[in-house]
Amino acid sequence: MEMIRTENLVYEYEKHDDEGNVVGMQRAIDDVGLHIKPGQFIAILGHNGSGKSTLAKHMNAILVPTGGTMWVDGKDTKKEENLWDVRQSAGMVFQNPDNQIIATVVEEDVGFGPENLGVPTEEIWERVEESLKSVGMLEYRHRSPNKLSGGQKQRVAIAGVVAMHPKCIVLDEPTAMLDPNGRKDVLRTVHRLHEQEHVTVILITHYMEEVVDADHVIVMDHGKIVMQGTPREIFSKVETLKEYRLDVPQVTMLAHELKKRGLPIKDGILRREELVEELCRLN
């Protein structure tokens, strides 16, 4: 069974004028079909307003489709009786760590999720410990979240989701507000969860460098999926990506420019080592 599947997914909302009258419908998601298998690492790219966050919010039923269907771990998200199952299967991490942390002590914040699921107290503590360990924040368990850096807060937020034992984690621009170090730590954590705990990961980001290790990349524009493929396939289309207001990693850009100027470099260079190796081969 697929972890996440959608068929003809549509999400529309009403547009209002200044007096509050409905002046038309806006389609944020337009006929999207998704097939995400358990254990995949999926990256979603798209400019501001392309519909990627709206799509993410469907994955744990914050929004439900106005047309078509979304299944999370086989459960139709539109059916109210599935709400808890859906939310337990797919955990969500948002952009701003300050909006996601509610408790005054790190370990209590992480325990909040499982507590709401009715997990017995003993087990809550086990889960808190194991999830804080998995994001590398165990030594901060008795600290106040206020005193943590952005990257650390974001890892606590991830631990809070991990403690609910989801099969899938959806991260909506988790690194947008972090400095380079914080970004690295959060990404390392996400990759570790994917590799060692086999959690399905859906990562939404504006940083092209964060996407190179994904299994599959989806590009959205105007609520539709306009490109998909491996990072190599996607990033070899530099000009097309620019049309969608996106970019490529700086190394890919460098390779692309060198090729335009006559160096016969292969397409879709993603990493520093690849470019250095390719240039050494040509020299």
Added chain:
Amino acid sequence: MSIKLEHINYIYSEGTAYEKAAIKDICLEIKEGEFIGIIGHTGSGKSTLIQHLNGILKATSGELYCNGKNIYEEGYPMKELRNYVGLVFQYPEHQLFEVDVMKDVCFGPKNQGISPEECEKRAREALELVGLKEKYYTRSPFDLSGGQKRRAAIAGVLAMHPQVLVLDEPTAGLDPKGRDDILEQISMLHKRTNMTVILVSHSMEDIAKYVDRIIVMNKGEVMYEGKPKEVFRHYKELEKIGLAAPQVTYVMKELKEKGIPVSDDATTVEEAVEEILRGMKGAVK
């Protein structure tokens, strides 16, 4: 015309158990027309530093001179400083509040005591500079997209005609095109009006591409200061404090190590392209 900081210290919650020195003994001179980049990890003192530049924070000790006048002297007209230095905070769109974009952009100059006609004129200029189309002027700022809101908020500061523009991570959360657009517009503005620009950013690539001089903050102190090439030469030390050189600089270093005859100090894609083509002439088809 310049801003000069002499031995500036700022201590949070002085005299309490939470006392913490946020910036220590900062000595800097910012000259008219410079484009300066400030980098440093979260908590390194960048934001504290820039809040001194228009007097939002007052140094615990040290002196700050604006055009030769000591702003901490009794009777210094703070309003003059605030008109001189415009500060765009992080996520400035959170500060939009008026009923339409035009009114929001006019708010700053209106408070400076400028006539309504002149306010509107300035607002139009500023909105044009940030590339916001006229059809948006009468819309509610809350109906704009993220990138458009950001531009409207920046226009609000530009309409006050500052001679020094300070931007704290102006591109955070924007898509790649939105990031490039905003930085290109700021760069154009800098060239056209010779406005001094101070840009705080986490993107080494952006900093390398736009600024003349980099200031590296670490633990409240200035760790390095110089041209991008000079500063990024210290990439190993930068890594230790959570920063790095731009990706292309690493490529150049590795190529040089492998024996390809290139200089390793390129910090932008353009420079790297020229340098690699020069060093690998024989391989070009």
